[in-house]
Amino acid sequence: MAPRVPSLVSGVNVYALPLSTKEGFVLSRVDGSASVEDISIMVGVKQDELLAILERLAELGAVKLSWSTVQRSVAGSGNAARPPVTPAKPKPAAVPEPPVRYDPRELDEVAAISLEVKKRILGAYYSLEGKDYYQLLGVARDVDKKAIRSAYFELSRFFHPDSQFGKELGSFKPKMESVFKRLTEAYDALGRAPRRKEYDDYLAATERTSVLQQTLDQVQHDTEMLRHSQAPAAAASVQSEPPAGPEPRRAVMPPPLAETTPVQISMRPPPSAEERKAYARDRLRRQLGGDSKPASWPPTAEQRPVSSFPVSNESSKDRRDSAIKGLRQSLRASGHATGGSDRLLAHLKQAKDAESAGDLLGAAGALQSALALEPERKEIQEQYERVSKAVTRSLADNYEKQARYEEKMGKWAAAALSWERVAEGRPEDEYAAHSAAEALLKAGGDLHKAQRYAQRAADLQPSRVTNVVLLARVYLAAGLRLNARRELEKAVKLDPHDEMISNLLHEAR
């Protein structure tokens, strides 16, 4: 008998199929050359069971079985009426079971649902964090609209609390709601072509900026180290042996940050200014990118945002790593060059080449290396300033795109952070300063910063009434009513008919 070899049906969106993990695993091993016997060994499933799974897959239209007549005309829409062969509930995508992230004791909570359902709820709930929208829906980034829709619909069928209506669900109900809410957020962003494009652009932009930003940080860090290692080397040029193992300067290490630990409320003294700042920072970080509150469990875990507004992810990390590697190599290469002036010239040439090739970051890196050798040279300093400003500027453009998207999605804390970066990149940009202040205000962020940006916007365009009002609003929020009044009186002069200004002025008095 010829070996029975199942093959894949092309053009099927496997993500939309209601598969169990086991079925998904089997599907992933079907390649048109592996026989049933091979697959049985590969996935560790007995042949009988494997054949049953394959037949179901054939029924769903995902595979072709040369020896069987089971076929299905339309693939991919997922027929829920047919019971799966394996006892598992239909699952939207063949993703491997995530590692268990919850406390197994949570499964003991009394609720009128099966253990399987409990597991799935907890598993989904505790893996919400850090997933982008595609990951949340369990689809690839290039799938079509229909696949996104059916993935969302299938997941909703399970996670919408109505699927367990009227049952005692205990803490599982809010967990289902949290999961459902995030799925909906993902679908709202990906379900319509224009919004999806915006999100894709945003994802790409964040990845780009995060590569740039981290590379920039790394260049500065490396240069610092280089400067440090070379300074003694230059001083000890009479000695033949350079000191081994340069110590990085302390200052480049991350400063010790006072961690905010949970303190008993009743025993807590009024917080110091430092504590308040740390707290504000912490909160801002917590809110970064999302308004979703982390759930009460686990109480000891770091309170990070549940958000699909990632700071970085795998692919950007790869790119970053390779960029850093390249930079390091170039730095090392220049370090090995003989003679200070040769090295200096090499750095400067490198900088020039890089800049003319449009690689601003490379240019900045090279110039920094040059500066490390000749810290007093004015023209190098100026050149470096110029190039690093250009870098910040190009970063600012990216950040602005990000900020506008975040603003649109109502992610004010994330927008505040992005606008701040834009404003830093373009100190003369009144709009950026205004937006930064406004976003900070809306996010409930650092009011000192908000005041600074609002003031900057007002200084840049003192005749624009919105700038003056914004500054006043910041003052009001900070409780500085005298200052607020002063600004509002200015605003009234600019626009005596605005009702909002008079309302606010009333408030300030």
Add this chain to the structure above:
Amino acid sequence: METVIGIDLGTTNSCVGVVEGGQPVVIANRGGYKTTPSMVAITEAGKRLVGHIAKRQAVTNAEHTVFAAKRLIGRKWDSQQVQNAASNCPYSIVKGPHNDVRIQLRGKMYSVPEVSAMILQEMKMIAEDYLGHAVEKAVVTVPAYFNDGQRQATKDAGRIAGLDVIRIINEPTAAALAYGFGKQIDKTVAVYDLGGGTFDISILEISGTGVFKVVSTAGDTFLGGEDFDLRIIQWLVDSFKDEHGIDLREDRMALQRLKDASEKAKCELSSVEQTEVNLPFIISNARNEALHLQRVLGRPQLEELTRDLVERTIQTCEQTLEEAGLDKDEIEDVILVGGMTRMPLVQHAVESFFEREPNKGVHPDEVVALGAAIQGMALTQEASEMILLDVTPHTLGIMVVGGYFEELIPLNTTVPTSRSKVFTTVRENQTAVKILVMQGESHRADENELLGEFILTGLRRAPAGQVEVEVTFEINADGIVSVHAKDLETGQQQSITVTATSGLTVDEIQNMVTEAKDFAVARRVSDEVEGATQEAEKLIAQIEQLFPDVEQVVAGSDFGRDAIEKARGVVAKARALIKAGKIDELSEQIDALARTQRMFKGVVGKVS
């Protein structure tokens, strides 16, 4: 599985449905009609009338007959809409103790939920008659654009009627459920619902696997069939005034007759090109001569009178599509719901706007009740066949400094959902903040609906702006809004669940529940009396028929004569009880009658 009925509580007509053996059906009332007028009347004798009978006597009892109570439900007394209604309605609308609306009938004050409860109770009864057992749970529909107060008031009405309203769903959504149920449809559809009192438009995505997702919904709670009627009335009144110099509006009975005739003419013009309004002896003039109203109304004229109303609905459609981020050509089907969609002008307008012929597969008057029944079944079913992902139709937020409205949950957000924002104190040493929970689309707080308020106290004394309060809004799958405020420094929390804003207090509702129950009992008893009487009469007739035969057989024996005497006694007693309407004793007497009948039959049978 417990039966859950679906009730479409309409402005002009109501309808009840249930899912039987997997098939949704609409239940006809005793008169055989599938819809029941949403009208309630109190007769001079103090008798309560609901439905067709209330409608039939409306002309002669206009001041004590309530119609279109749905337009008033959950509204505040001082709202423009209530004021309009108060000046237009023949029945008397007065201010309630909580700035709510009360209706005065025969000297007694009724809250609007109480009036709606009478209709719900009638629908419940219709379902119970059909099913043959008591029903306790229901899904009730409301216009998509109803705000939280109106929804709560509708729920209260259910409670007063003795129904556990397990879910309130939107009418257009219900229509879509009925349209897509069991059909494995995978489409994006628009539901255009123009009913008696409200207009709604909803866009839904339906998956072949039984998921219904509302994408966007909008509407106008003061635009419906009644507005079309009013245009005809206005036209009739104006022309009558031109001819006779008499304003028919000043005569309540004339107005009621005009209203009926206008509605009839409007309905007729959906199928014919021309109709006649004929109201003889509508009023008398100063010389006490009777005047008649006779006018011919053509379809083009009606369309001229109401074109702007239809135009308004199309504008709303446009706005909804825009909010959904959809193009017209992405809508794959258009469903028409509500009696008004029979009007050709409406159908043409919808067709030319969506550039496709509307679906004709659903019954515009029954589809909503069917959808409600389907949702009721889906919720209580063990393995749910379908799931509805609904949205919040209004923006939710709080009032902030300067009287502004700060949005927390925007409209058309899929529920369940939650959103948080951080706010700060405004004054120095401010130790409490008042959270005013509001609903609406205006950026000015005072133009929005206040849902509830609470105070978070015990804040640290500090310069203004230093104390931060995080406000979280949550809407759960049942549509219940809850709001938490948390002092971020101390972790202290306060929260409210927004409920009972229908203008009724918990106590009041309780009283009404009891009262309505009494009424239900009274009605049940009369039903039972009727049943027992019929049974007793049937038995008596049978016994009497047997008397001659039995007498012939047993006349010879003393025992026989005794038995016949006894039987006569039983029949006589039963007759007396029927006459007196003594239900409890009659029920016992029925047993005796049945025994006698059996015995007689036995005697006669033995002989022949």
